[in-house]
Amino acid sequence: MKKVLSLAIAAALVAPAAVMADATLFGKAHFIIENVDDGDTDVWGVDSIHSRVGVKGSEDLGGGLKAVYHFEFKVNQDSGSGLGDRNQFMGLAGGFGTALLGRHDTPMKIAQGKFDEFGDLPNGDLANVIPGDDRVDNVIAYVSPAMGGLTFVGALVSGERPDLELDGPADHISLAGLYSNGPIFASLAYNSYDLGQPVDAEPSLLRLTGIWNGGMWQVGVMWASMDLDLDGVDDPDYLGLSGHVKVGSGKIKAQYLMGDSTNGGVSGLVPGFTPNVNVGFPVSDPENDVTQFSVGYEHSMSKRTKAHVGFTSYEEDETEVESDAFFAGLIHSF
Amino acid sequence: MKKVLSLAIAAALVAPAAVMADATLFGKAHFIIENVDDGDTDVWGVDSIHSRVGVKGSEDLGGGLKAVYHFEFKVNQDSGSGLGDRNQFMGLAGGFGTALLGRHDTPMKIAQGKFDEFGDLPNGDLANVIPGDDRVDNVIAYVSPAMGGLTFVGALVSGERPDLELDGPADHISLAGLYSNGPIFASLAYNSYDLGQPVDAEPSLLRLTGIWNGGMWQVGVMWASMDLDLDGVDDPDYLGLSGHVKVGSGKIKAQYLMGDSTNGGVSGLVPGFTPNVNVGFPVSDPENDVTQFSVGYEHSMSKRTKAHVGFTSYEEDETEVESDAFFAGLIHSF
C-alpha cells in the first residue's frame, strides 16, 4: 500500500526522469508567401499551411495485437490561437485490421489517395470545390487489412445532438473501398449524413477516384455526385483532373476541378440551420458553376524538405466571385 | 560578447539540433463509447476521457536537491478546442520534501489515493457526488517526505481577486495527511475556501478516506462533510464505498456514492455569484439526496493498456434527475 501512496503523489507532484516509452514527436512545418487578387483587393500575406505537431505511439500487446494512439494539433501562426485540432484517436491494430475511436479524417477523405496535387493550400486544395474531405469528431472507424490489393475503411459517426434527434452511434456514415495494384489506384467512397430535425433530410455523397502512376507521370481523375435529399434543389456533380510529371528532383503539377456549386456549409441551403457535423454541402445555389485551375512546381530538397511555387485561378459562374493566387512555400516533415 | 550576440540570435532565430536534456513526453489516451439514457433522451457517443499529453523533467542540482517541472494538457477530441489545462508547475525536491508553484490538484484530491474505481469517467467519477476533487491555479504546495508511512501535503491558494477582497497568499487552503502501511491506506483532508465579498462566507470541507488492499481484494470507504457557513442552509454530508476483486488479468469493480446534495458550483447557492476558485459546492438544494452506483470490469492488456466496460446509475431524490450510462473504453498510458 506504500506503493499506492507514493504513486499517487509521484504521479501528481513529482516529475521523475522516466523513460519516454515509444512516444514519437512528429509534425510538419509548411509556410507560404502568397498574393491573392480577387478583383477588388490584391493582398500579400504569409501563412502557416496546416503546420502541425503531434505525439503518437504504439505498444505491442502480444498475439499480433497492438495498441495505437495519435494526438495531432494544428499550429496556427496567425494571431492568437495556440493549437487547433487534427486527428486525435486511439485504437487496436492486429491481423483483423485497425479499429479506432476519436476524431479522424473520414474514409472518403482517405480514399482520395494522392489525387490532390495542391492539398492543404488555401488556394488550390481539392476541398475548395469537391466535397468529402472532412475530419469529424466522435468516430468509430475500422480499416481492414489489404486483401489482394483491396482495403476497406468504414466510419460510424455519432451526432451527439439529441436536441436534433441525432442520438445514435451511426448518425453519419462514411465507407470506402480502395484498390491498389502496381501503377493503379482506385477508390469508391460513400457518405451518408443525417441532418436531424427540423430538416429531416439525409443527403449522401458518392465519390470515385482513379490514379495511374507510372513513375515519371501521374494522372488522376475524381468524380463526385451529391444527393441533397431536398425538394426543389438540383443535385450537384463534381469532376476533378490532376497530374504531375517528374523533372529532375522536382515535379511539375497541374489540377483542374469543376462542380455544380460551391463546397460550403449546409447553412446556405437551409437558412438558420447549423449542421451538427463538419461536412461540405453546396452553398445557396447549385446552379452556380465553380472551376479551379492550378499549376505548380515542387522541388525536393531532401526526402523531408520541399520548396514549391504555384498559381491557382478560381471562378464562380453566377456570383462572379473570382481570385488569382500566386504562392511560394517551404515544407518540412519531421 | 560575441557569444552574447550569437546566443541572442541563435535562441531567437535558428533551431540548433540540441540535445533534449531529460525532458520526458508523457500522456494518456482514454476513449470510450457510451450510451446515456436520462429518461428523456437515449444518446450514443464517443468521447475522449481526460486524454492528456505533457512534458516533464527534473535536474539534479547537487546536495540531494533537484529541480522539477511538469506541464500537462488535456486533449479534447470534441469540437474545436486544441489543448486544455491540467497540472502545470515547477518546484524543488530534496530531503525536506517537495515544494512547488503553479496549477495543481489540491492535497484533498491527492488524498483520495486509489479510492475512485471509476475516476475520469463522466458517468462514474467520484466528483459527480462528493466534493473535493479540485485542481486550482495559483498554488504554493508542499509535500513532506514519507515519515513512518505518514505523509503531509499542504497547499496555499492565492485568490488574486482584489475586487472581492481576496488578495492574500492563502485565501484558500487545502491540507491532507496520508498514512500508508502494508495493506492499509488512510487519509484525512481539510479544505477552507474564502468566497470573498460580497458573500463573506468561508465554507470548509472535511474528507476521510480509508482503503484496505489485500492483493486480490480492495475495499474503500470515504466520508465527507461540508460546513457551508451560510445561514438557513443545512450542511451536507457524503458517503462513498468502493471496491474491486481481481479476476484473471482483470478486475471486477463497484462503487456506491451518496450525498445530501449535488456537487455543483457555489453559484447555485448564491445567485449571481461566480466563485473565484474552481471548487465543488452544493447546488440549490442540500435536501436533494443524490446516489450514484457503478459496476464494471477492467481488463489489463499490458502494464500500460487496459480495456474496460461498465454501467453507472445516477439519481437525484427531489429533482428526479436520473441517468443510466453504459460505457466501454480503451486506456493507454505513455
Added chain:
Amino acid sequence: MKKVLSLAIAAALVAPAAVMADATLFGKAHFIIENVDDGDTDVWGVDSIHSRVGVKGSEDLGGGLKAVYHFEFKVNQDSGSGLGDRNQFMGLAGGFGTALLGRHDTPMKIAQGKFDEFGDLPNGDLANVIPGDDRVDNVIAYVSPAMGGLTFVGALVSGERPDLELDGPADHISLAGLYSNGPIFASLAYNSYDLGQPVDAEPSLLRLTGIWNGGMWQVGVMWASMDLDLDGVDDPDYLGLSGHVKVGSGKIKAQYLMGDSTNGGVSGLVPGFTPNVNVGFPVSDPENDVTQFSVGYEHSMSKRTKAHVGFTSYEEDETEVESDAFFAGLIHSF
C-alpha cells in the same frame, strides 16, 4: 502504387513507432510568487512567467544548406487557456545567413541583446516602459552571417488587412544592425509601422543599445525615440540603464527605465482604432512621464536552474499610477 495506398492509410490511421528524426523538445519553466501594491490594493499571487514549451529541429540539405523549424508555445498556468503563441516559423539557413517565414520577434526586439535584466517579469520587463519589444505574425525575416562582428537582421511584415488598405508584403518593417566584439555589444534598430486607413500615419521607432560586459560587471544603456507621425502630439523619447555584478554563483542586478509616455497601444492615441499589428505605442498622453526602477538578485543553482528575488517600483507622473512589486521565483530551462 501499393505504397501510395498503404502510406495514405498508415499516415492517417495507424501510428507506427517511427524514429523521432531530430525533433527537439525544449522549453522553460518560470514561476514566481509576487506581491503588488498599487496604493489601492495590495495583492499576493502566483504566476507563470512566460513559461513555454516547443518543438524545433533542423535538417542538413547538403551544400551547406539546412532547413530549420521552430514551434514554440506559451504555458499559461492561470485559468483556462491551454497554450498561447510564441515564435513559430520555418526557414533555410546557410552561408548566406538565415531566411524564415512565420511568427517571430522583431529584429528590434532581438537587438536588445542581454540589456533587459528583468525580462519577462510582469513588473520589471523593459517593455513596460520602452516600446519595440514586439512579436508579430506574417513575417519574412533575414539574419545575415556575422561579418567581422557585425550582423544584420531584417523583417518585412504583411499587414493582411485590405480593409485598412494594408495589403503589401512589407506594410511594417523592422531592421537592426548588431555589433559584437570582445566585451562590447552595440545595436541600432529601426521600425516603421503603417497604421493603414483611416489613420494614414506611419510612425517609426529608433532604438540604440550599448552593453559592456567585462565578466564580473555588465552595464547597458538603451535610448529610443518614436516619431508618431501624428499632428499635435509630441514625440516621446525613452532612456534605459541596466547592469549587474557577479557575486559568488549569483549576480546583483539593477535597472532604471524612463520615458515620455506609457508603452501602450495606439488605440489610446487614436480613439476607436485597433491597430493591425501588435506594437507598442504611447497611450493617451505623451506628457505622462514614466519611470520604472528594479533591483534584484539571481542565484544560479545550475546552468539550467536559477532562483531570483527582486523589487520593482513603477510610477507615472501625471496619472499618478504607481506600483511597488516584490517577487521571488524559480527558472528552469530544458
